[in-house]
Amino acid sequence: MPFNLLVAACLLYVIALFAVAFFVEARARVGRLGWLRSPLVYTLSLSIYCTAWTFYGAVGYAARSGLEFLTIYFGPTLVFVGWWWLLRKLVRIGRQYRVTSIADLISSRFGKSNTLGVIVTIIAVVAATPYIALQLQSVVLAFGVFASATPEGQLAPDASQTAFWVAVGLALFTVLFGTRNLDVKEQHHGIVTAIAVEAVVKLVALVAVGCFVVWGIAGGPADIIARIDAANLPAWQVQPGRWAGLIFLSAAAVITLPRMFQVMVVETNDEGHLARASWAFPLYLLGMSLFILPIAVVGLDHLPAGSNPDMFVLTLPLAEGQGALAMLAFLGGFSSATSMVIVESIALATMISNHIVIPLWLRLNRAEAEREDLRAIVLNARRLAIAAVISLGYGYYKVSGGSAALAAIGLIAFLGVAQVLPALIGGLFWRGATRTGAILGLLTGFVLWAYCSFLPSFGPGAVLPEAIFHDGLFGLAWLRPQALFGTGGMDPLIHALFWSLTLNATAFCIGSLLTFPGPVERLQGAAFVHVFGGGIGPQRWAMGQAEPEALLSMAQRILGEETAQALFETAARGQGKEGLLPEPTPAFLEALEARFSGAVGAATAHAMISQLVGRAAISVENLMAVASESAQIMEYSARLQTRETELTRTAGALREANEKLQQLSLQKDAFLSQISHELRTPMTSIRAFSEILTEGTLPADQVARYGRIIHDEAKRLTRLLDDLLDLSVLENGTVQLNLELTSLHQMLETALTAARQTRPERSFAMSRDLDDEAVFLKTDADRLTQVFINLISNARKYCDADAPELRIAVRQRGGKVTVDFIDNGKGIPKEAQSLIFEKFARLSDANRAGGAGLGLAICREVMANLGGAVTYLPGQRGAAFRVTVPLRLDQVAA
Amino acid sequence: MRRPTRPVFLARAPYRRRRLRDAARLLPLLGFLLLLLPILWQDGPDLPRVSDVALYFFGVWAVLILLAAVFASGLKGGEGEEEEED
Structure with a gap:
């Protein structure tokens, strides 16, 4: 296959990617992205995880170490x-606080500390540099494979020259699409879509080669299985430590790799995409690794000993004369390399410009910073940073000579970025995590990683002198880089993994436990940890002395004139003000800072605004004020709630009273007609009989009879009037009590005897306990007896049982005596129970026995005057009344 | 700061969704245990064949993906803000 054709295909492919990116950017500008923001594109863009290391290196890894390559995907x-709950929290925080990179996230969480941003940036750059070199190397190796396969007469490309031009091309592409605009949120739709396309190419290429290998070279799956078993090399033995350690390491890396963070958090708007990606992304990984092992074993079988297993994906089709397939495979590998370099360099450039270049520039050019358009500076810084990152990778490639096996560098880079994990997880779930803790942890992890893993990877004598390898730092044997504290027997990578992450996490925790966070830190911590709670906003500004005009001019420099003015105008209108300048309220400052941080990162945005607001940024006092404010609100609402229940209760009582009143009013009406009737009946007979008497012609016995009738009726009238008078005296409390010591038994006897006159024809079975009745009360005996008589007569009148029975039960309870009168009749219906003690209340006319309905009302008043009560006792199967009276009534206040 | 109180009992649909989330949370644990199997092997004559082991891993992997796809419907939308560490 002609080498020129390969280069041409490569160029065509790149041009196609350019076209895709341009097309999408154009659509994004008019806001018509449609399916380009779908979960599918999101999932495919996540495949940035699979770099050239995966594409080429996994086969080599499998050829060298068997199944271990799977751990990188597990x-x-x-x-x-x-x-997904962790990832979802990340995405939510990223969206809510306009996080631009993982360094920005860490710095923002720990009080917008730029120091942390710088540390994370440095770790990321150092870890990524060999990784980028690795991508360049893979492209160069691939070119080399084709070159050696071309017929003589073709110009064999110089390796470092190829690497150089690839690097230049990548830098160009990235600068063109990665720094087009300073988006509010660092999103690059064109690049994301191009990467999704590349993801498809990668997968298709690898699967195509795999299918060719399985069905073209070997005789199908069964043959492959036989070959795998035949090829079982001693080196394929699973090493438990590495197996578990690598699964953990790759899990950590997928969260913390800057490029993964970029596509996973920064480039997405929609948490919902994560749900789809939760299975689609693993499926993609499965597809990517399905044919790795077959390609590896067939390559070992078919290709001459000593060929580089990293390049089996290319060399196998080439050896079989499948030029087109090899070309596809080459493009797949090319895609893997380019997409990784592009996204990684964008992510790193954002970090470098936001956390290192811009803060530095602002500090150095304080005077100029007031005037210049910051946007151009940020964009230029970013472009330079992209070029710098890629040149670093190129430089590393040149220096290292591209000799090391691909997989080894990849894992070391993973371990480097994994150092961010403790601070990240701690920051998201532990409010107590502090800035000092994070700094300590990150530095510890970084230093240990460099000392135990990164620097030794150059080989003994390259960076670390050989003496250190053998005798340890300063000649201390327990400081040997691959046998810290005498733990020599471990695999070097696992050794570094264990010590760096363990000590990192320990330093992070101890640092956090022992230090006291600043106010901004505490606010940010609460806001991040409770991002789903919603209650806590981000950092608040005190009502500042910032000049709106100065704010506007700063916003124009960062966001551009048009955007800034639109933002200010909307805010001013929101505050009900005309014109461009809103009041610098805390809310407005907050919104402004959020917009700034989308462009230049949280720490810088915070620093810039606090420069204008002066030292009016939040203090501990403000923080406490915020806290007590919300405490007050909570207390207020609690008080409201109490008042509400109180009101409900009162309303209920009022309703009850109202009902009672209505019933009473009805009864009073009924009574009035009744009382007139009661008064009228005796009056009528008195008048009639007295008229007859005045005629004087009657025999003597008739006169005597009529006279008796008149007398009886007059007595009835008097009794009625007496009752009414009695009641009014009792109610007014003007009654004279005659207190004396009396036997309860005596009183009951009197009452029973007296009550016998009511319906004397009925005979009641009495049930009493005479022992209980042997009680002496100090009370008004006549009045109490009157109550007893009334209750017993009532029972005699109204008890409708065939064999009527009356039980009188006496009990003493703490200075009080209760006397219950219980009959075995129907009792009193529930709805009437609350009425019977009212004046003029009468249950039914059926059993009317001549009373005016005053008896129980009088009883109640009497008992009130005697310091006791008479109540209806429900649930006794018959009518039951309880009289409660104090044992010793002292003179009541008249 | 106390968060606003959330309902203690849920209707059937949100209840199911929450249990789906629980299942999704447990899935990595299950996966991790299954994928750690090779650690338990000692050197010996009756080690399983490499191809069987590879098939086992791809099988476990496929099952994990399948389960995740089943659970995914429960992760989307719904009561949104509710969960976190409930």
Whole structure:
């Protein structure tokens, strides 16, 4: 296959990617992205995880170490299938606080500390540099494979020259599409879509080669299985430590890799995409690794010993004369390399410009900073940073000579970025995590990683002198880089993994436990940890002395004139003000800072605004004020709630009273007609009989009879009037009590005897306990007896049982005596129970026995005057009344 | 700061959705245990064949993906803000 054709295909492919990116950017500008923002594109863009290391290196890895290459995919699979809650929190925070990179997230969480931003940036750059070199190397190796396969007469490309031009091309592409605009949120739709396309190419290429290998070279799956078993090399033995360690490491890396963070958090708007990606991304990984092992074993079988297993994906089709397939495979590998370099360099450039260049520039050019358009500076810084990152990768490639196996560098880079994990997880779930803790942890992890893993990877004598390898730092044997504290027997990578992450997390925790966070830190911590709670806003500004005009001019420099003015105008209108300048309220400052941080990162945005607001940024006092404010609100609402229940209760009582009143009013009406009737009946007979008497012609016995009738009727009238008078005296409390010591038994006897006159024809079975009745009360005996008589007569009148029975039960309870009168009749219906003690209340006319309905009302008043009560006792199967009276009534206040 | 109180009992649909989320949370644990199997092997004559082991891993992987796809419907939308560490 002609080499020129390969280069041409490569160029065509790149041009196609350019076209895709341009097309999407154009659509994004008019806001018509449609399916380009779908979960599918999101999932495919996540495949940035699979770099050239995966594409080429996994086959080499499998040829060298058997199944171990799978661990690199198992980690992300586990994270995505079940850890969506962690990823979702990341995405939510990223969206809510306009996070631009993982360094921005860490710095923002720990009080917008730029120091942390710088540390994370440095770790990321150092870890990514060899990784970028690795991508360049893979492209160069691939070119080399084709070159050596071309017929003589073709110009064999110089390796470093190829690497150089690839690097230049990538830098160009990235600068063109990665720094087009300073988006409010760092989103690059064109690049994301191009990467999704590349993801498809990668997968198709690898699967195509795999299918060719399985069905074209070997004789189908059964043959492959036989070959795998035949090829079982001693080196394929699973090493438990590495197996578990690598699954953990790749799980950590998929969260913390800057490029993964970029596509996973920064470039997305929609948490819902995560749900789809939770299975689709592992599925993609499965597809990517399905044919790795077959390609590896067939390559080992078919290709001459000593060929580089990293390049089996290319060399196998080439050896079989499948030029087109090899070309496809080459494009797949090319895609893997380019997409990784592009996204990684964008992510790193954002970090470098936001956390290192811009703060530095602002500090150095304080005077100029007031005037110049910051946007151009940020964009230029970013472009330079992209070029710098890619040149660093190129430089590393030149220096290292591109000799090391691909997989080794990849894992070391993973371990480097994994150092961010403790601070990240701690920051998201532990409010107590502090800035000092994070700094300590990150520095510890970084230093240990460099000392135990990164620097030794150059080989003994390259960076670290050989003496250090053998005798340890300063000649201390327990400081040997691959045997810290005498733990020599471990695999070097696992050794570094264990010590760096353990000590990192320990330093982070101890640092956090022992230090006291600043106010901004505490606010940010609460806001991040409770991002789903919604209650806590981000950092608040005190009502500042900032000049709106100065704010506007700053906003124009960062966001551009048009955007800034639109923002200010909307805010001013929101405050009900005309013109461009809103009041610098805390809310407005907050919104402004959020917009700024989308462009230049949280720490810088915070620093810039606090420069204008002066030292009016939040203090501990403000923080406490905020806290007590919300406490007051909570207390207020609690008080409201109490008042509400109180009101409900009162309303209920009022309703009850109202009902009672209505019933009473009805009864009073009924009574009035009744009382007139009661008064009228005796009056009528008195008048009639007295008229007859005045005629004087009657025999003597007739006169005597009529006279008796008149007398009886007059007595009835008097009794009625007596009752009414009695009641009014009792109610007014003007009654004279005659207190004396009396036997209860005596009183009951009197009452029973007296009551016998009511319906004397009925005979009641009495049930009493005479022992209980042997009580002496100090009370008004006549009045109490009157109550007893009334109750017993009532029972005699109204008890409708065939064999009527009356039980009188006496009990003493703490200075009080209760006397219950219980009959075995129908009792009193529930709805009437509350009425019977009212004046003029009468249950039914059926059993009317001549009373005016005053008896129980009088009883109640008497008992009130005697310091006791008479109540209806429900649930006794018959009518039951309880009289409660104090044992010793002292003179009541008249 | 106390968060606004959330309902203690849920209707059937949100209840199911929450249990789906629980299942999704447990999935990595299950996966991790299954994928750690090779650690338990000692050197010996009756080690399983490499191809069987590879098939086992791809099988576990496929099952994890399948389960995640089943659970995914429960992760989307719904009561949104409710969960976190409930």
